Amino acid sequence: MIDPACLYWEETSPGLWRRGLDEVEFFWAKVGKLHDSNGRRPFEITGHVSLAIETAAATADEAGERVDTALRDAWLTARHFHPTIASWTTVDRENEAFPFKTYRCIVDDTGKNQWLNETLVKAVGFQSGEDLANSDPIAPKQPTLFVIDRPTTGESGPKVVQRDLVLRAGHDTIDGAGTLLFFGKLLQYVSQALDAGAGYVVPPLDGTEVANLSPPYRVAAGIPATPTPEIQRRIDAMMVNHVHFGSAAGSGDLPSLPLPFIQGSLVPGKNQRVEVVLEKTTVTELLAACKARGATITHVFHAAIPLAIRNLVEPQPQETKYNYVHDLLYNLRSFCRPPYNTAAHAVSAYHSGSAKGNRFPITVPAAGTPPLSPQARRDEFATVLARVREYYVYVKNDPDQGQLSPYCWAGHLKGMPTIPERPAPGPPPRETASVTISSLGRVDDIIPPRIGALRVSSPWVMGEEMSNSLGLFMVTHDGTLSLAAAYNDAWHNREEAEAFIARCVALVVEFLEVNIEYAPW
Template sequence: MVPEPSSEAPAKSFTDIQTRNGSIYTHPGLLSLPPSSGTSSSSGKRHRFSIIVPESVTDQIILKCKAIASGTSVTHVFIAALAMALSELQPPKEESYAVRYVNHSMINLRPYCRAPYNTREHAAAPYHTVSAQALGIDLVVPGPPIDGKDDGQINELSQVATQVRDYFRTVRPTSSQDEQIAVSPLMFKSLTTPPGSDPHIVSDPPFCPAVISSLGNIGSIVSASHGPFELTNVWAASEPIGAGVAIFLGTWNGRIELSGVFDTRYHDSGYIRKFLERMLDSVSGGLDVDNCTAPIRVTPNEEK
């Protein structure tokens, strides 16, 4: 459904990108979410936990995200907050040390598919892939305070969000001839596990990546009413891979919702709630808005 590449150039581009990604992933301090203590069940369940931000605070966040820099969005700010929240949970050392958050952007391939798969009339058309190019955010875990003062190395939300914005600009396609579109079949192939393999195999000790998917303003996609039916809430979730945590950011009915899907073998609901609250604290502190987590509406969901 995606147009076939007209030359061997995409294969070379993909190889070059993977080489650059290798240098991004090769870092001694790759960030992950430390597992919850006391979680030892051999057969976990999938849980979803969400926090809904009040409409008045949501309005402040949207306004101040745009004020950071031209083109900076709520998505960029929350990705920055995720990276910063992870860095704050890393074990302290005698001196400050460098860490790195690595992620990939989701790319909607639908506009670049061959007709009729690029239209709303084709129900199976909204295909997505992840960007071939990785995002690497370098942060600092501060050392212990000296004489009541920190070591002067602070991770600024606005600076990190601007870096995320710049990354999104480089990987966002504008035509079917863009590199990200041309290499998408190769990206699909690289992400497809061999037959019989288990994608949920976890290292020992478990490495728990936390990735965020932005759903945007869901109200612009899904109608709140259809005949006699009215939707009071809309959300999406996906299967967390291994010990990872899948985080979703969306806006519905004028309110931001931040949710996380996780496996109870590695995390518990209270731990995930505190982590989502830590992300929101990073947003409220970095943007100087009202506390995002008070008052809040918390929604736990469980799946077998």
Template sequence: MTSAESLYHRLQWTKSQEGVWSRDINECERFYQSSIRSGEGCYPVTACSSFTFEPSETTATNDIEEHVVETVLRKAWTVLHYHHPSLRTHVERGGDSSGWRRIYPTFKDKGEEKGWLDWTFKVIDVDGDPLQWYNNTSAPFEISTLFLIRSKEKGKYLDHVFLRCPHDITDGVGILHLLNNLFTHAALVYEQGTQYVLPAWGNEHENLSPCIQLVTGIPESYTESQIKRFEEIQIRNRATYTHPGLLSLPTSSSPTTSSQGGKRQRVAVSVSQTTTEKILRGCKVLNTGVTVTHVFISALAIALSELQLRKDKPYAVRYANQTMINLRPYCREPYNTPEYADAPYHAVSTQALGIDLVVPGSADPSGVSKVDELTKLSVQVRDYFKAVRPVSSVDDNIIFSPLVFKRLTPPLSLDPHAVLGTPICPVPLSSIGNIASMVSPVHGPFKLSWVWRASEPIGAGVAVLLATWDGRIELSAVFDTRYHSAEYVEKFLGRIMACVLEGLSIDEHL
């Protein structure tokens, strides 16, 4: 073992006399465990794909197609768990946070395996839009679950899979790799037909994913100089967040209220391939090194500033956030590959981003030129991302990641989703990039027409995601209906997109 592995005994998978594998959870997993809403099982991350099934037998009927798709995906779901057994783990909590353990129970017999499969592979028929099922009907779950949603539109069958996992098991990049692996297995199952043999359970525990500490250079304990450096960064962060005009999304005029909490819903806006190409070209000529992510974060800050209350005189506001960082490229082999997609190998940037803007006075309706403002802010965001992007496995944003998650984790007595006075609605934006670089659009007879993923907000926040699929940029958001309506959030996403187009001098209407 390496020296790093020998230090982390509590995070190593160990087997009990009863045949159950377990280990302590780390700071990242503890953060997501503390973010679970009361009565909802887990804090989820979701990947969805709309697809058609084009069998090789041209005479197949719709009924036969339905049966084949269900059978093939059910087998693929089983195979996925053999290669990614951490998907079937759960957390058992002790008396305090230090006693939380991640548990992997092996199957005792075929009956237990079938019970698990029936519990986690769900087939649901709907008449309307599957997104409405996701927004309004989908039930809480506790362990990774695959929903096959079948809808009939204009006489043609269009299927959808919703892969839903606890966020302490995987992340936004990992769940897309898992979705791709699922369809890869499904295509192979279909191709081989009755000759396909499911793997035999018994040694799958060898594939259990290690914690991020064991696959990078994160130390178990920190030196005095490291602690000092981390605290100096936190002092700067507190100064960033200590601002009288911190930006958040104002609540809707008529948000849904409920003593049990609202529903989490997803809305999205997208632009055409032609407009997407114009945006990509515009970002490249805006300034050296500026990317679509930098431009959209800047546009988000501008859009939020435009929604603030106008006063007689101009006043300063600030957009503050800490970005998510994918740590897979910094893990040692083979943990830097999709083979270990069932692990939350990511971090929150140690350093916070602060974007300062000015809300114009009521007598100045125009304010600053959108082109000038977007250009200036995009360069600032570019420089921030350059500063927080790890350059090696011993970078601050990697080695300090457990400390950052620990700082972000609320005490056990505090509910991060509770409504305390006037709600603050922060709007973080995550950029997933080109989804097709992680999920192939064609897997044998399975043709994926659209793919997206979503995470959930904390409290009154709105989780915004920027992604591209099929050459089209999509901006989506997940929000709580206690604070916002779907129409309101959709219009806000449109405002962000409009800020991008105007700031890049693209003369198009959404």
């Protein structure tokens, strides 16, 4: 049980600040600790952005030095305005009942340089940020920004320095939306440092920055310690009916729709990411077609998932019915009070699963059944889309979602085991694998394609996949749409993950009847 009185930052000794965790933070911290034996943590956040920075430097070396100095100054600036980026979480077998987050103030240049050396890291030997992300990097104790140098261009003109930035952090410290919000602020600081050059003044790290430490969601949203009678009634119903943790949880009267996976391994391998990027003209046509059907592009791609899974299930002699079961992650910042609803508190876990899950039947035709006509497939897609869209609209319009969210996480927590003395190397494969989707929408207002001298591209986020399921991540930036899959190579391979994305896109294109050439590879 979370003690709301322990959720406020408190100086426990000179320069050392601590507070307890709320339900969402504790859930992600505990999930990570249950399997934190090989330097990996399930759902560890990886965020990415690519930069091309035009400079007036005379040489490539000078241009690179200017950019690296600006990155260093920006990282220090970020610690002042978002000091939770330098915090860490403690949850283990001994203190499981009292997990906490810690922030230690810098007392001298030695401490500052130590933090910089540990958390702002030049990643040598990688061609790109994606290359680093797919190398199975160790999960750091504190959020860490990795910098990957790419070739500087501009032989005879302005030197254009290219850098990929990769942020690695615990999901209990920052979530997907927060990662993009944080990148947006960090890149503003980089731009300002480049413009000012040697005249840039890094704000102080003298202890005054603790005023900017982010509280947990319960505090940010002003969740009362005792629910109102109406909220309590909804909590009670949720604890019975939620598809994932309710006492009546599961797929109902039908088995869950199963994603096929490679059998054999009982422990996870490497987390991997593959991506397809749809170009501007294609995205414009898709958006217009979605709007004409009263749906968003997220609704449509989500509707493609159960049909893509269904098409992979081996047909039986008789028609077989399954239930597709899912909920959705919801960004809760709109429920937070100012200033916690802004990018000033990007380094936070302000999100939740939905208070109500969703399930609906999907039919796998009997072996030998003739394929449906294109129109029949579109009609089938429309039926699934209606179920998905109805659910999204319900969650979006639920005024109690913000109040119920801590209890959603409490529901997930109650089914988790205690932290073992020796954590397992990873979760075993689930009997039924699934596919989730996290859509971050259009992010241009958060990370503009141009920030001063910075040209920004390829912003994306993923959670480390250590299960036998697939995690899809969708983001739109500068007119292009990225649809990526995170998978674990113990149970899936690159070709399989790429093919699943391709199936989803093909289903969407056929349903929307858009005339585009789709050749992602």
